[in-house]
Amino acid sequence: MSEQTNKSKSGLSFVLDLAKPYRRKITTLSSASFVGGLLEAGFLVLITGLMLSLASGELPTLPVTGPLESRSTVLGLASAALIARLILGLLTAKITADLGAMVTVDYRKRLSHAFFDSDWKTQQAEPSGRLQELMGSFVVQVNLAMTSLTQGISAALSLIGFIGTGFFVQPQATLAVLGALAILGGIVTPLRSLIRRQSHRSTTSTLAFVASVAELGSLGREMQTFGVRGSFKERIDSLAKTAAEDRRRANFTTGTLTPVYTFLAYSAILAGAGWASTISIGNLGAIGAVLLLMMRSLSYAQQILSVSGAISMAQPYLHTVNAAISGYLANPAAAASKRSDNVTPLALQEVSFAYESDRLALRSATICIQRGEMVGVIGPSGAGKSTVAQLLLGLREPDAGQVLVGGLDLATMDRTWWTERVSFVAQEPALMTGTVAENIRFFREGIVDEEIHRAAERANILNDILALPEGFATHLGERGTRLSGGQRQRLSIARSLATEPELLILDEPTSALDSRSEELIRNSLAQLHGSVTMVIIAHRMSTLDLCDKIAVIENGEVTAFAHPKVLASTNAYYQNSFRIQES
Ligand SMILES: Nc1ncnc2c1ncn2[C@@H]1O[C@H](COP(=O)(O)OP(=O)(O)O)[C@@H](O)[C@H]1O
Ligand SMILES: [Mg+2]
Structure with missing residues (x-):
């Protein structure tokens, strides 16, 4: 059953489930990132306008506002945008760290409370070392998923701010960038589901490893007296190797995301440049600004992608933790209320x-x-x-x-x-x-x-x-x-x-x-x-x-x-x- 839901559940609904309890903080984070994106895009537009005016010796001309009275106005606006962007950036960093800490504490609490409230039968059937591992490294993965999620949200909203600005400056070129991003996203989707499958295998082998180590650990005295230290070492080595191999595969696939993306993105730029050379070019300032916005958009998209890889990787861990919590919750210790005068007869x-x-x-x-x-x-x-x-x-x-x-x-x-x-x-x-x-x-x-x-x-x-x-x-x-x-x-x-x-x-x-x-x-x-x-x-x-x-x-x-x-x-x-x- 767990395998089934794990696969059928889309990345998006997974992300929504994880984010739901922290709606308010995430809304603040999103707004800050969106405004930050707008400010950064505005800054880039201002700077290109300024550079071009320096080159041409004329007053700076901006795509939307038209000519401005002086260069110092542009400098002033750019500095203000930069400072505001810094403040918003610091705010998002704080919210990201807060959310990571909150999700760690929450999940450890939910795990331990659900476990201690479950009945004896459930507690006794728990494989040794599993709860410790879930509370330890698995919850760390949940924390990573949350941190990735907030970074992803922040990058996505900045990207939206960028694209929005791009539409003002040069709608056609922006549309082309958008199309390229959509295609790139589509191409790497199979990679992401591969990551999820490999990571799922890695969670299973990690838990098997932990259970065996816990069991072998409790046999230390027997190991010494029966003189079987060598066999113990071999057994642990082989378990460790299997667990590491599964993790290595998932890590490799995650690692391929960025180079594959970079290759595709630059190919798209190449294609875009070829296309631009065939159409009539308008305002030079607008083209410069679009180029900058496009490059930065692609780097935001790259961030989103690597974050989505990290989330795919963490997803099976969170799934295992959630399945354990629901397993405990499904078997609560009896809650009844009768009392007698005596425990006897x-x-x-x-x-x-x-x-x-x-x-x-x-x-x-x-x-x-x-x-x-x-x-x-x-x-x-x-x-x-x-x-x-x-x-x-x-x-x-x-x-x-x-x-x-x-x-x-x-x-x-x-x-x-x-x-x-x-x-x-x-x-x-x-x-x-x-x-x-x-x-x-x-x-x-x-x-x-x-x-x-x-x-x-x-x-x-x-x-x-x-x-x-x-x-x-x-x-x-x-x-x-x-x-x-x-x-x-x-x-x-x-x-x-x-x-x-x-x-x-x-x-x-x-x-x-x-x-x-x-x-x-x-x-x-x-x-x-x-x-x-x-x-x-x-x-x-x-x-x-x-x-x-x-x-x-x-x-x-x-x-x-x-x-x-x-x-x-x-x-x-x-x-x-x-x-x-x-x-
Ligand atoms: N947690 C368990 N799961 C499955 N079988 C069990 C479990 N605990 C005990 N048994 C089985 O139930 C039977 C009675 O066990 P138990 O009451 O522990 O015996 P004892 O008289 O030695 O205390 C045994 O056959 C044992 O193998
Ligand atoms: Mg007994």
């Missing part, structure tokens, strides 16, 4: 869910969690445990059945109300560049320092933090690399406890940790037991003996949901797992 009611239409990740799952309970979820890898966590969090919606919160369907509930009461700890702690306190607060500005302190204490990380050189103000470095895995995980537990949630969902929080960290986390959870409702997905059994109930999930189905003691005597999976870990 929390239940999965006959819930089925599929990531891909042909295979259910969860089939008719039913469990009910009461206030203050701690519920464990166990099962083989790939059984559907994390899917349960995402459904309970409301990150995904069931294809059939309901997630019930205090008897109400979670899909109909106010997101803000829900997120204020529910917290999540993932298997991989996701820390960010910033201080310890910032990582615990995590943008929730209402959380005061005492609450951060208390959350750290409850997550059994307080002593570790106080041992850091600057305590809570210690900078963690990118993604918290300064801490051990266990410390990072306890920090993310502190983050999830900072708002005193009613419900805490943990997805294998200790499966990658050493036994000491696991024990500290287990102690934290034991202390929360009873006051916070908890769902803990676990691989190992040590946290599970705290649980009031355990759900066993196998191959997308809840095969048991009972007290651990009951499972110990009735459930084969539980018995096997327990035996394996005991031994």
Whole structure:
């Protein structure tokens, strides 16, 4: 679909879409350029008149006004036109720069807002590195398109001012110039659509390159330990080469526009001169002025052309950005408004869910969690445990059945109300560049320092933090690399406890940790037991003996949901797992 609209959309409607939000500034720019063009054309007419009068020794004669009283009048008028032209030129430069900055900020904002307002499914499906690339180099291309557009508008209106003046001075010659320009424009049209196609290919290969680099970048440790650095380099080199090759082609075609144009333009002048020699020549001053106007018109036309090449080049980038924005906007996070008194009882009611239409990740799952309970979820890898966590969090919606919160369907509930009461700890702690306190607060500005302190204490990380050189103000470095895995995980537990949630969902929080960290986390959870409702997905059994109930999930189905003691005597999976870990 995107390919289709990309091609069918004409350059003109593309330009109009880009310009629409900035109508007022562009109108000012256009007026300034038009008047500037008139002034410049007037200046050239004055100067040719003056030169000819110097050569002939007579008073200057202008095409429209006829003879003037003195040369100093002409000089005065020419200087005034020049100064006014300068002022207008500076004004257009300012508007061009302003528009470039505005469009950059606007597009970055639209991209990020649309992304953050989209649902979890859309966000998760986003290829890694794509959003960064769209916000970075793609938006830079949009900025270039805007700058080119304003320069093009400015050149086009100056050209119109020129042609208008030309009609006054010498209508026939001006008509000839106009005809030549139209033909030139027609000749280079196929080049412009070629540029657009090549640039479209280049956007695709750039995004593929970025996604691969992002993925390879996250495998740095594996690359070192598996000794596959050479293959990594080759892979990156070849991707970089493909992306650069597509861009090179588009650049070359864009580069051919100017020489081709110059050749055609001078050929047209040659033809014009031949034609002029066959007709009777009127006023010499008029011919001189027309020649100057014509040359300058051709250079304005050249500017328009190179700008239109740049716009054709940028068009697929803007198209990709717009398509991404509409993709996000088409999948907004649910906006519902119901609230319940409590987050409990929390239940999965006959819930089925599929990531891909042909295979259910969860089939008719039913469990009910009461206030203050701690519920464990166990099962083989790939059984559907994390899917349960995402459904309970409301990150995904069931294809059939309901997630019930205090008897109400979670899909109909106010997101803000829900997120204020529910917290999540993932298997991989996701820390960010910033201080310890910032990582615990995590943008929730209402959380005061005492609450951060208390959350750290409850997550059994307080002593570790106080041992850091600057305590809570210690900078963690990118993604918290300064801490051990266990410390990072306890920090993310502190983050999830900072708002005193009613419900805490943990997805294998200790499966990658050493036994000491696991024990500290287990102690934290034991202390929360009873006051916070908890769902803990676990691989190992040590946290599970705290649980009031355990759900066993196998191959997308809840095969048991009972007290651990009951499972110990009735459930084969539980018995096997327990035996394996005991031994
Ligand atoms: N984002 C996804 N897209 C497609 N399939 C997925 C996705 N996430 C998980 N699955 C599949 O759904 C099934 C259940 O996954 P999950 O709930 O993550 O299992 P686990 O019990 O290991 O947490 C698996 O077969 C997995 O391959
Ligand atoms: Mg999982």
